[in-house]
Amino acid sequence: xxxxxxxxxxxxxxxxxxYYESIGLIKAPLRTExxxxxxxxxxxxxxxxxxxARDLGFSVEQMGSLLALWRDRSRASADVKSIAxxxxxxxxxxxxxxxxxxKTLRHLADHCHGDDRPDCPIIEGxxxxxxxxxxxxxxxxxxxxxxxxxxxxx
Amino acid sequence: xxxxxxxxxxxxxxxxxxYYESIGLIKAPLRTExxxxxxxxxxxxxxxxxxxARDLGFSVEQMGSLLALWRDRSRASADVKSIAxxxxxxxxxxxxxxxxxxKTLRHLADHCHGDDRPDCPIIEGxxxxxxxxxxxxxxxxxxxxxxxxxxxxx
DNA sequence: ATAATCCTTACCACCATTGTAAGGTCAAGG
DNA sequence: CCTTGACCTTACAATGGTGGTAAGGATTAT
Numbered sequence: 022x023x024x025x026x027x028x029x030x031x032x033x034x035x036x037x038x039x040y041y042e043s044i045g046l047i048k049a050p051l052r053t054e055x056x057x058x059x060x061x062x063x064x065x066x067x068x069x070x071x072x073x074a075r076d077l078g079f080s081v082e083q084m085g086s087l088l089a090l091w092r093d094r095s096r097a098s099a100d101v102k103s104i105a106x107x108x109x110x111x112x113x114x115x116x117x118x119x120x121x122x123x124k125t126l127r128h129l130a131d132h133c134h135g136d137d138r139p140d141c142p143i144i145e146g147x148x149x150x151x152x153x154x155x156x157x158x159x160x161x162x163x164x165x166x167x168x169x170x171x172x173x174x175x
Numbered sequence: 176x177x178x179x180x181x182x183x184x185x186x187x188x189x190x191x192x193x194y195y196e197s198i199g200l201i202k203a204p205l206r207t208e209x210x211x212x213x214x215x216x217x218x219x220x221x222x223x224x225x226x227x228a229r230d231l232g233f234s235v236e237q238m239g240s241l242l243a244l245w246r247d248r249s250r251a252s253a254d255v256k257s258i259a260x261x262x263x264x265x266x267x268x269x270x271x272x273x274x275x276x277x278k279t280l281r282h283l284a285d286h287c288h289g290d291d292r293p294d295c296p297i298i299e300g301x302x303x304x305x306x307x308x309x310x311x312x313x314x315x316x317x318x319x320x321x322x323x324x325x326x327x328x329x
Numbered sequence: 330a331t332a333a334t335c336c337t338t339a340c341c342a343c344c345a346t347t348g349t350a351a352g353g354t355c356a357a358g359g
Numbered sequence: 360c361c362t363t364g365a366c367c368t369t370a371c372a373a374t375g376g377t378g379g380t381a382a383g384g385a386t387t388a389t
Contacts, residue, residue, distance in 0.1 A: 191346070
C-alpha cells in the first residue's frame with residue numbers, strides 16, 4: 022500500500038502522514054526500490070488511531086504517549102488506563118467549559134431581540150463581562166462555522 | 176495609557192495588542208511624540224471584548240464580524256444574534272462529541288484490567304473505531320493537561 | 330510511447346502566539 | 360546631570376498543525 026492508498030484508508034492526508042513520520046510520531050515505513058513508502062494494514066490502523074485521537078482533542082504530543090503504549094504492547098495496561106483516565110478528565114472538563122460558553126452565549130442571545138434595534142446584549146455582555154483575565158490563553162479553540170463579514174478588512 | 180497599562184487593564188498581552196492592530200482588528204491608536212501608542216478606556220473596552228470573545232472560542236476572523244457589529248451600533252442586533260446562534264450550535268456539537276469521546280474512553284477504561292497484561296481494549300477501541308473520516312480537520316482543540324512521556328522520541 | 334496520475338523532496342504560507350534582539354524613552358535616585 | 364531600570368519601539372524567528380506548490384522520478388493506462 023502506498024501513501025495515497027494509506028491516506029484514503031485512514032482518512033489522514035498524505036501531507037500529515039509524512040509530517041507524523043517526520044516528527045517521529047509514526048515510524049518510517051519501508052520503501053520500494055524507487056523510494057515509495059509502503060504501508061501495512063497495521064500502519065493504517067495506527068493512522069486511524071491517530072486520526073481518532075486527534076479528533077478527540079489529543080494533541081500530537083499527547084498522542085505520542087498513547088501511541089507509545091499502543092505500539093509497545095508489553096507496557097502495562099495500567100499505564101494506558103491512567104493516561105486514559107487523565108484524558109477523560111480533561112475531556113469532561115473541556116466539554117463542561119464548552120457548555121458553559123454555549124450557555125452564556127445562549128443567555129445573551131435569548132435577550133437579544135433579533136430585530137433591528139441595536140441594543141443586543143450579546144455585545145454588551147461581551148464587552149462588560151470579563152475582569153482583566155491575565156490567565157495564559159489556552160490553545161485556540163476554533164469552533165468553526167461562522168462566516169465573518171469583514172474580518173481583516175481594515 | 177500606554178500599551179503596557181492597556182495590556183494590564185484588558186488582559187491582552189502587548190504582543191497581541193500590536194498583532195491585533197497589525198491585522199486591522201483594532202484601529203491604530205494615536206501615538207505620543209516619541210512613538211508610544213496611547214490607548215483610551217474605550218480601547219481597553221474593545222480589547223476586553225476581544226479577549227472575552229476569544230475565550231468563548233471565536234476565531235480572530237469571527238471576531239472581526241462581531242467587532243464590526245459592536246463598533247457600528249446601528250447594525251441590526253439580528254446579525255449578532257445569528258452569529259451567536261451559529262456559534263452556539265457549533266459549541267454544543269463539539270461538547271457533544273467530546274462527551275461521546277469521554278464516554279467511549281471511560282467504557283474502554285472500565286474494561287481495562289489495570290494490571291500488567293497488555294490487552295487493554297482502549298487502544299484497540301481507538302484503532303478500530305473511526306471510519307476513514309475524510310472531513311477537513313477543524314482547527315485544533317487542545318484538551319490540555321496530559322504529560323506525554325515519550326512523544327517525539329523516535 | 331505517451332499521457333495521466335502517482336510518488337518523492339523541498340520549500341513557503343497560514344493562524345495565533347510567544348520569544349528575542351537591538352535600540353529609543355521615561356521616571357526615579359544618586 | 361547621569362545612571363539605572365523599566366518601559367516602549369520595530370523586526371525577525373519559532374511554535375504546531377496543516378495546506379499549497381513546484382520540480383522531478385515512478386507507475387499505470389491507453
